[in-house]
Structures are given as C-alpha cells and as structure tokens.
Amino acid sequence: xxxxxxxxxxxxxxxxxxxxxxxxxxxxxxxxxxxxxxxxxxxxxxxxxxxxxxxxxxxxxxxxxxxxxxxxxxxxxxxxxxxxxxxxxxxxxxxxxxxxxxxxxxxxxxxxxxxxxxxxxxxxxxxxxxxxxxxxxxxxxxxxxxxxxxxxxxxxxxxxxxxxxxxxxxxxxxxxxxxxxxxxxxxxxxxxxxxxxxxxxxxxxxxxxxxxxxxxxxxxxxxxxxxxxxxxxxxxxxxxxxxxxxxxxxxxxxxxxxxxxxxxxxxxxxxxxxxxxxxxxxxxxxxxxxxxxxxxxxxxxxxxxxxxxxxxxxxxxxxxxxxxxxxxxxxxxxxxxxxxxxxxxxxxxxxxxxxxxxxxxxxxxxxxxxxxxxxxxxxxxxxxxxxxxxxxxxxxxxxxxxxxxxxxxxxxxxx
Amino acid sequence: xxxxxxxxxxxxxxxxxxxxxxxxxxxxxxxxxxxxxxxxxxxxxxxxxxxxxxxxxxxxxxxxxxxxxxxxxxxxxxxxxxxxxxxxxxxxxxxxxxxxxxxxxxxxxxxxxxxxxxxxxxxxxxxxxxxxxxxxxxxxxxxxxxxxxxxxxxxxxxxxxxxxxxxxxxxxxxxxxxxxxxxxxxxxxxxxxxxxxxxxxxxxxxxxxxxxxxxxxxxxxxxxxxxxxxxxxxxxxxx
Numbered sequence: 001x002x003x004x005x006x007x008x009x010x011x012x013x014x015x016x017x018x019x020x021x022x023x024x025x026x027x028x029x030x031x032x033x034x035x036x037x038x039x040x041x042x043x044x045x046x047x048x049x050x051x052x053x054x055x056x057x058x059x060x061x062x063x064x065x066x067x068x069x070x071x072x073x074x075x076x077x078x079x080x081x082x083x084x085x086x087x088x089x090x091x092x093x094x095x096x097x098x099x100x101x102x103x104x105x106x107x108x109x110x111x112x113x114x115x116x117x118x119x120x121x122x123x124x125x126x127x128x129x130x131x132x133x134x135x136x137x138x139x140x141x142x143x144x145x146x147x148x149x150x151x152x153x154x155x156x157x158x159x160x161x162x163x164x165x166x167x168x169x170x171x172x173x174x175x176x177x178x179x180x181x182x183x184x185x186x187x188x189x190x191x192x193x194x195x196x197x198x199x200x201x202x203x204x205x206x207x208x209x210x211x212x213x214x215x216x217x218x219x220x221x222x223x224x225x226x227x228x229x230x231x232x233x234x235x236x237x238x239x240x241x242x243x244x245x246x247x248x249x250x251x252x253x254x255x256x257x258x259x260x261x262x263x264x265x266x267x268x269x270x271x272x273x274x275x276x277x278x279x280x281x282x283x284x285x286x287x288x289x290x291x292x293x294x295x296x297x298x299x300x301x302x303x304x305x306x307x308x309x310x311x312x313x314x315x316x317x318x319x320x321x322x323x324x325x326x327x328x329x330x331x332x333x334x335x336x337x338x339x340x341x342x343x344x345x346x347x348x349x350x351x352x353x354x355x356x357x358x359x360x361x362x363x364x365x366x367x368x369x370x371x372x373x374x375x376x377x378x379x380x381x382x383x384x385x386x387x388x389x390x391x392x393x394x395x396x397x398x399x400x401x402x403x404x405x406x407x408x409x410x411x412x413x414x415x
Numbered sequence: 416x417x418x419x420x421x422x423x424x425x426x427x428x429x430x431x432x433x434x435x436x437x438x439x440x441x442x443x444x445x446x447x448x449x450x451x452x453x454x455x456x457x458x459x460x461x462x463x464x465x466x467x468x469x470x471x472x473x474x475x476x477x478x479x480x481x482x483x484x485x486x487x488x489x490x491x492x493x494x495x496x497x498x499x500x501x502x503x504x505x506x507x508x509x510x511x512x513x514x515x516x517x518x519x520x521x522x523x524x525x526x527x528x529x530x531x532x533x534x535x536x537x538x539x540x541x542x543x544x545x546x547x548x549x550x551x552x553x554x555x556x557x558x559x560x561x562x563x564x565x566x567x568x569x570x571x572x573x574x575x576x577x578x579x580x581x582x583x584x585x586x587x588x589x590x591x592x593x594x595x596x597x598x599x600x601x602x603x604x605x606x607x608x609x610x611x612x613x614x615x616x617x618x619x620x621x622x623x624x625x626x627x628x629x630x631x632x633x634x635x636x637x638x639x640x641x642x643x644x645x646x647x648x649x650x651x652x653x654x
Contacts, residue, residue: 132433140478202429202460208484210429210462221462338545339563341606344438364641368611371637372441 008039009046009096029085032092043088046095047104047120050079053268054116056108056148057128057169059313061086063253064128064261065107066289071269071279072103079104084290087112088119103272110144114151117158124271125152126264127162127169128193131200132342133310141168141200148172156186161267164190164230167201167211167218171225189242191267192216192230193260196319197312199345232267239263239276247280252287255320291404294414300392303411307404309336311345317398318350324394326351327386328377329360329403336401340365348373357386360403383410420453421624422469426495427461430485431511434565436475438608439506442617443471449633452625461485465494470624471504474511476606479521482510489514489529499531504599504623508609512594512602513568520568532602533575534595536568539586543567546649547605549580549593557615559583560593561645562605570595570604579603584649599623612645614638 013031035042053072055065062084069080079098081090086107095104108116110130117125130144145168152160153175162173170190177185194216201218204211209222219226231242238248239262249262262283266276288294288305296303308317332340340362348370356377358366363379370377380386383406387395399407408414425440444454459465461484472495477485489495499505505515513519516534519526528535547564551557560580570588572578572595579594579601580587587593587604594603601620603609610617618630 142478142480199428199432203481203484208480210460339434339565339606341435341438341563341608344435344441344608344611345432364637364644365607365611367637368641369438372438372445372611 002039002045004039005042005045008035008042013096029087029089029093031096032085032089032094035092035096036089041119043092043095043116043119046092050095050101050104051272052104052106052120052122053271054106054108054113054120054122054125055128055264055268056110056113056125057163058110058131058133058310059316060128060257060261061107063258063286063289063292064126064264065105066286067261067265067283068126068268069105070282070286071265071274072105072272073282074269074274074278075272076103077101081106082290088116091116091120105268110148113148114154117151117155122158124159124161124268126268127160127173128264129163129166129195129312130168130172131197131310131312132345133337142205145169145172145205149175152186153183156183158186159271160186160188161264161271162188162190163195163264164192164228165195165216165218167220167225167227168205170228171205188228189232189267189271190228190230191232191260191263193234193263194256196257196315199311232263234259234263239266239280241266241270241276245276247276249280250284252284253289253293255316257316257319288415291408291414294408294411296411296414298411299387301387301390301395302393303387303395303397305404305407305411305414306396306398307401308398309401311342314346314398318348321396321398322394323354324396325355325357325390326396326398327357327359327380327383328366329358329397329399329407330363330366331361331400331403331406332365333361333402336403343369348375351375355390357389359383359386360399360406383407420455421447421471421621422466423454423456423471423473424466424469425456425458426465426472426474426489426511427485428458428475429460430481431475431477433478433481434476434509434606435608436473436508436511439473439475439508439610439617442608442610442614443473443620446614446617446633447621450621450630461488465489465492465498467494467497467501469498469503471506471620472498474505474507474514476509476511478510482514482519483521483524483526485510486514486519486526486528490527495529496531499600502599504620505531505601506620507600507602509564509566509604509606512604513570515600515602516570532595532597532600533573534570535573536570538567539569543586543604545585546645546652547585547587547593548583548646548649549585549587550583551580552577552596555579555596555619557613557619558642559646560603560605560616561612561642561649562603562607562609564604565606566604584653611638612642
C-alpha cells in the first residue's frame with residue numbers, strides 16, 4: 001500500500017475509535033470519511049488483494065451481507081460493513097478497521113454501485129431487487145436499473161448473482177455484449193427468492209410493453225425479456241442448489257424473505273468456491289442485524305424489532321410478524337423520505353384481528369391510512385405507553401428508518 | 416350517476432401510481448359507501464380499453480417514461496374524452512394533472528397532452544419538493560388545501576381554467592397558484608394522497624358525480640388531526 005494510503009488508513013481507524021469512544025456513533029462512517037479526504041483512492045488501495053463481493057438492492061442488503069459474510073467465513077477472515085454503513089466512506093472504514101483479510105463482503109447503497117464497482121473491482125456482485133424507496137430524493141426506479149446496467153457493461157468480468165424474480169434486476173443484469181469489440185455480457189447466476197411486491201415492474205424496462213405474470217413466471221408481452229431459469233431456489237424450509245441438492249436452512253431470522261436472502265448468500269459464497277453444505281450451518285448463527293429482528297425482554301414483554309422502510313419491505317414485515325400485538329411507528333425525516341403517500345401502497349389488512357398501536361412523528365398519516373383500511377388501532381405518544389398498553393408476551397414493532405432508530409435508542413441501541 | 420352504483424375508474428395503475436395514488440380511489444370509495452352509495456372501483460391497466468361510462472376517473476402520478484406512455488395510450492384510446500363529453504368527473508394528480516393539459520415535458524421532450532384542460536407544463540429551474548398549502552378558489556367552498564409536492568414541471572394556466580388554489584406554501588403551478596379546475600375536471604400537484612389530506616375535496620368530487628348539493632357529514636377526527644398537524648408543521652417551518 002502506498003504511504004499516503006497507509007497514513008489515511010491509520011487515521012481512519014483512529015477517527016472511528018474516537019467516534020465510538022465519544023459516543024457519537026458506531027464509528028462506521030466517520031473514519032472512512034476522513035481517510036478518503038487524505039487519500040481519495042483509499043478504498044481502491046484497501047480493496048487490492050482481497051476477493052470481494054458486493055451486495056446491493058433496495059431491500060435485504062444488510063441482512064444478505066451479514067449472511068454472506070457468515071457463509072464466506074468458511075474460507076477465512078471476511079471484512080464487512082455490518083452496521084449498514086453502505087456508502088464508500090463506510091466501505092473504507094470497514095476495510096481499514098478489518099486490516100488485511102483475504103475476503104470482503106460489502107453492502108452497497110444502490111446509488112453507489114457503479115462507483116464502488118470501479119473502486120473495489122469485486123469478484124462477484126449480488127443484485128437483490130429494485131423497488132420504490134424515498135421517492136422525494138432517490139432516483140426513479142427504472143433509472144436505477146439503467147445505472148446498474150450501464151455499470152455492468154463496464155465490468156463484464158465480474159460475476160453477477162441476481163434475482164430472477166425481479167424484472168428490473170434481470171434487465172439490469174443482462175446488458176448486451178459487443179462481440180465485435182470482444183465484450184461478452186457478464187456471467188450471471190440466477191436465484192429465485194420470491195417477490196411479493198410487483199408494483200414497480202408492470203412495464204418492461206427494455207421496450208415499454210406490459211409484463212405479464214402467472215405464478216412465479218413473468219414475461220414481457222413485447223420483447224424477449226422473461227424470467228430466467230433460476231439456479232438457486234428457495235424450497236420449503238431450505239434451498240435447492242444448482243446441482244439439484246436440497247439443503248435445509250435453519251435461520252434465527254424470520255420470514256420467507258430471509259430464506260431468500262440465505263439462498264443469495266449461498267449463491268454468492270459458491271462463487272468463491274464455498275460448498276453450500278459447508279456454509280449452510282453458519283447461516284444459523286446470525287441472530288439480528290444492526291437491531292433488525294433483535295428481541296428485547298422488558299417489563300414482561302418480548303419486543304421484536306422489524307425494520308420496514310418502503311412498501312415492499314412492509315409486505316415482507318407482515319409476513320414475518322407473529323399474530324401478536326403490533327406497534328407501528330412512522331416518521332418522515334430526511335432518511336425516511338418526506339412524503340408519506342407510500343402508506344397507501346401498503347395493504348395493512350394482514351393486521352386485522354391483532355391489537356394495533358401506532359406512534360411516531362407521522363402517526364396521524366398512519367391513522368388515516370388504517371381507518372380507510374378498516375384496521376382498528378390505538379394511538380400512543382411514547383414507546384413506554386405502548387408497552388403499558390399490551391399484555392405480557394410478544395410485542396412486534398414495525399417501524400421505518402428513523403422511527404426504528406428511535407425505538408432502538410429506547411432499548412439501549414440493541415444490535 | 417350513470418348506473419345503480421357509483422363507478423370509479425383508476426386509470427393505468429401499472430403506469431401512474433407512483434405516489435400512493437391508490438389512496439385517492441380508496442378514500443373516494445369509502446366516503447361514498449359511508450353515505451350508503453354502492454360503489455364499484457375499476458382498475459384499468461394500460462393494455463386495457465378505458466370504459467367511457469364511469470362517474471369518476473382518477474389519473475395518478477408517475478415517472479417521466481410512464482407519463483408519456485400513459486398520455487399516448489389515453490389519446491389513442493379516446494375513452495376519457497368520450498367520458499368527459501358525457502359529463503364524467505376527472506381528477507388528475509401530478510403527472511396525471513399535467514397530462515390533462517395541452518402539452519408537458521417528459522425526459523426533456525415536449526409531449527402532447529389530452530387537451531382536456533387549458534394548461535401547459537414545462538420544466539422548472541429546480542425540482543419542487545416539500546409541503547404544499549393554499550387557499551382554495553372560494554367558489555368551490557372548501558377549506559385550505561394541504562399536500563406534499565414533488566415535481567420538476569411548472570404549469571401555466573390558460574384562460575379556460577381557474578386555479579384550484581392560491582399558494583401559501585410550496586410551489587404548485589408556478590409559486591403563485593396551484594392546480595386547476597374547469598367544470599367537473601380538477602387537477603393538483605398535491606400528494607398525501609390529496610384526498611386523504613383533503614377529505615372535503617373528495618366530497619366535492621362525489622357531489623359533482625352524483626349531482627347532490629350536500630352530503631351527510633362524516634366522522635373525520637383523524638383527518639382533522641392530520642390537517643392541523645401539517646398546518647402547524649408548515650407554519651413552524653416558515654417561522
């Protein structure tokens with residue numbers, strides 16, 4: 001590593017430690033930010049010599065990154081940004097902090113995928129899904145797919161592991177090659193993790209025709225784009241690998257969506273030569289991810305935290321949650337997106353019959369939504385009020401980003 | 416009304432449903448049912464024919480590509496024009512509002528609109544994102560408008576239409592006025608969705624569709640609280 005990079009890396013580690021010691025954060029961003037100021041190429045320097053996997057998509061990237069790190073860990077030490085700090089400063093911090101490791105698995109904010117592909121030259125990139133998220137500041141969904149596709153054209157040597165169930169991802173993962181210039185399309189391994197949310201992919205990104213669906217199949221009515229045959233498939237409580245062997249997956253994380261994340265993790269690890277049979281048991285050691293799925297016992301209540309940031313992830317959260325009293329908390333601060341209209345993209349009907357409590361900065365938006373949805377609810381001002389309002393036993397908490405962090409704060413920043 | 420039940424058509428949810436636009440259909444249907452009206456909500460996708468005999472048509476928001484495609488298909492279909500000629504109600508939001516006019520810009524290209532409202536939209540210098548509030552045209556007899564806007568376009572009204580509201584916060588059409596209406600056609604930049612934030616506006620559309628001069632009042636506790644909270648938030652942001 002060049003001297004400048006060495007200095008930058010060392011300063012970066014120090015700043016991260018200071019940030020943690022000062023109680024200003026978990027140090028997962030600040031160190032990298034300072035390091036990149038000293039050496040703008042620090043991420044590239046820190047990446048050199050490591051076999052790297054990038055994980056990106058709208059939902060599930062933090063959890064999938066964690067599961068993938070566990071799976072790749074079969075081979076040796078893995079550096080990873082496990083606190084969801086998923087922009088280049090977070091990647092820089094994570095790699096600097098980990099020191100020299102043969103492997104790295106990095107979660108990447110979908111907007112930064114092109115930049116991080118460039119800097120880290122990964123061996124494999126996993127593309128999970130694309131759906132609407134924070135529309136007041138994020139890129140339009142179709143444009144995001146276009147950016148991914150353009151980035152992959154420039155990196156045809158990277159191995160792609162992508163979701164066959166998401167038309168936007170399939171299109172992004174299959175840019176045309178240019179045989180005349182010796183450019184082949186990237187090698188893609190397809191997984192099927194299911195997709196509950198379809199409302200961002202009724203229109204073909206290639207030709208604008210309608211996309212038809214029947215069961216798990218989908219196809220464009222105007223061009224050849226259609227669901228590829230997946231190599232890795234979730235089946236019952238396990239995963240079918242490309243050889244047709246079925247592996248039982250025992251996760252501590254709830255929901256079918258996490259079985260899909262496990263299938264993705266096994267597929268990515270396989271690109272490094274990890275056999276699923278060796279990795280599958282390691283997936284069960286992941287209990288919670290930066291507070292997501294964490295369980296806390298307090299005042300006789302077993303509180304479980306579920307993060308739901310956008311319509312697609314709310315649908316998955318309802319699938320994961322037990323039939324138990326449920327607290328919903330909604331904020332609309334900058335990281336959440338300021339427009340709460342998306343609440344109407346979510347059908348809250350699965351909550352009927354459960355005791356529903358609502359709170360958060362934007363509880364009234366949620367109140368009007370639930371009213372129209374015929375879901376009875378009770379408004380509470382504080383988390384303690386919520387606890388007092390439910391009987392002893394499980395309390396499911398489903399919250400969007402900053403609301404989730406607020407409640408995590410009430411529970412001593414549980415991880 | 417055209418038949419036994421109030422027919423609401425949600426136009427092209429596959430293209431124009433980016434900002435919780437389903438909410439407007441849900442709110443309208445619920446408020447009609449609470450008054451004892453039977454309601455039918457039809458979701459018509461862009462590869463289907465648009466029925467010309469519904470009472471209320473809703474056109475929602477969308478990204479540039481779907482907006483241009485939606486306008487093309489509505490022009491080719493012709494159903495919405497026939498419905499308007501027969502006196503149906505049309506409510507457009509954001510991209511759906513722009514495409515009711517004579518022209519709009521999508522992906523940097525000027526596109527032909529449906530020419531149902533005398534207005535045209537072009538690109539603003541910056542994107543308008545944030546809370547939107549205004550005093551509604553007194554002839555409509557409604558409380559203040561509240562909503563959230565997120566659009567790059569600016570809309571210029573012709574003499575045939577009236578502004579829906581005078582802006583008190585946000586940008587709307589051009590920083591001075593917001594939305595437009597003529598006869599039983601009404602458009603706005605307001606999300607929230609608009610009818611969740613403005614139940615009186617939903618009732619106006621229902622009155623237009625049914626010919627009723629008045630509708631029985633409904634219990635609107637949560638909407639009222641939401642409206643008050645948003646009004647305070649806008650005031651606090653300005654202070």
